[in-house]
Amino acid sequence: MTLSCIAVDDEPLALGLVCAFIDKTPFLALNGRFSSAVEALQHLLQHAVDLIFLDIQMPDLTGLELARVLERSNRGGHTTRIIFTTAFDQFALEGFRVDALDYLLKPFNYEEFLRASSKARHYFELIHRPNPTPVTLPLPATVETPEDYLFLKVEYQLVRIAYNDILYIEGLKDYVKVYRQSDPDRPILSLTSLKSLEEKLPPRRFMRVHRSYIIALDHISAVTKNSVQIGLVVIPVSEQYKDVFGQFISRWV
Known part of the structure; x- marks a missing residue:
């Protein structure tokens, strides 16, 4: 071409x-x-x-x-x-x-x-790639469902990210950084807002704890009254989200 x-x-x-x-x-x-x-x-x-x-x-x-x-x-x-x-x-x-x-x-x-x-x-x-003729195949027992992942626009393409791979998400004004378990040192950068992303994520698996952070609940390794730890990263819990977060961690006690 x-x-x-x-x-x-x-x-x-x-x-x-x-x-x-x-x-x-x-x-x-x-x-x-x-x-x-x-x-x-x-x-x-x-x-x-x-x-x-x-x-x-x-x-x-x-x-x-x-x-x-x-x-x-x-x-x-x-x-x-x-x-x-x-x-x-x-x-x-x-x-x-x-x-x-x-x-x-x-x-x-x-x-x-x-x-x-x-x-x-x-x-x-x-x-410009022609669309292939669709073929209907039986779904395997372990097939992923839309509840297992989301798509993020990264530069000129849509990138699929599994929910269980997400550690936490950091909001930086007009874009977000998605930190993943599979590659924690190389976050995915996407031009979207943290609020928009929060609306797409399942609340049973993710929680916003700060105006700049969303965390994956399955990856929490430790908590305090004012912070949450994911691996070696300590993320603050702001006053606005303390009540909701407190209700969550009360189940741990």
């Missing part, structure tokens, strides 16, 4: 480098290069493009503003995705808010560029 793409950057050297990387990548085809987001928008309104390598800090129209315009515009149902390129890492979260596929921090090398581009190719291969 070959992806048609454009590069947008107001810095000539940066624009030239991205275009050189595109030309070097067999599954990318350069459809245009632009030094401003306004010029790129004019092109996009007339041409279908799969992928945009887009700088963020630009005059007249920033990369984030262009991304929001593209989200709102109806361009015949064609899916155009964005990989941001910028020298400022503080834009990373904002980039994922507009559903960017990836985020390249300048200066980046070809290996980093290729990794992000390969992610884009994988995305388009998934959405």
Whole structure:
């Protein structure tokens, strides 16, 4: 599969480098290069493009503003995705808010560029894959039910997470970190709110104990009046949730 793409950057050297990387990548085809987001928008309104390598800090129209315009515009149902390129890492979260596929921090090398581009190719291969003919099979006795797991949006895909693998969940403003028993040192990052996630989790297995924490009840190793311990991690219980938590731990006594 070959992806048609454009590069947008107001810095000539940066624009030239991205275009050189595109030309070097067999599954990318350069459809245009632009030094401003306004010029790129004019092109996009007339041409279908799969992928945009887009700088963020630009005059007249920033990369984030262009991304929001593209989200709102109806361009015949064609899916155009964005990989941001910028020298400022503080834009990373904002980039994922507009559903960017990836985020390249300048200066980046070809290996980093290729990794992000390969992610884009994988995305388009998934959405263009034909649906197989459904086959009805008998369910095994140990089949998982929707009550055993949830799906979280992680970057451009939905990731299935088993409830019994979740240790605890930390809320960080606009996204959450899900800590798992299978890989406790590498939490899953998802752009959602803790409140939204709390509504999806079964209350018999999970409890919110703090404005920033949801815990898995099955993984509690110790409790005090003001905290709960999961493995080596001690999580505070805030005043707002003490009554409910106290009712739970009263069953332990």
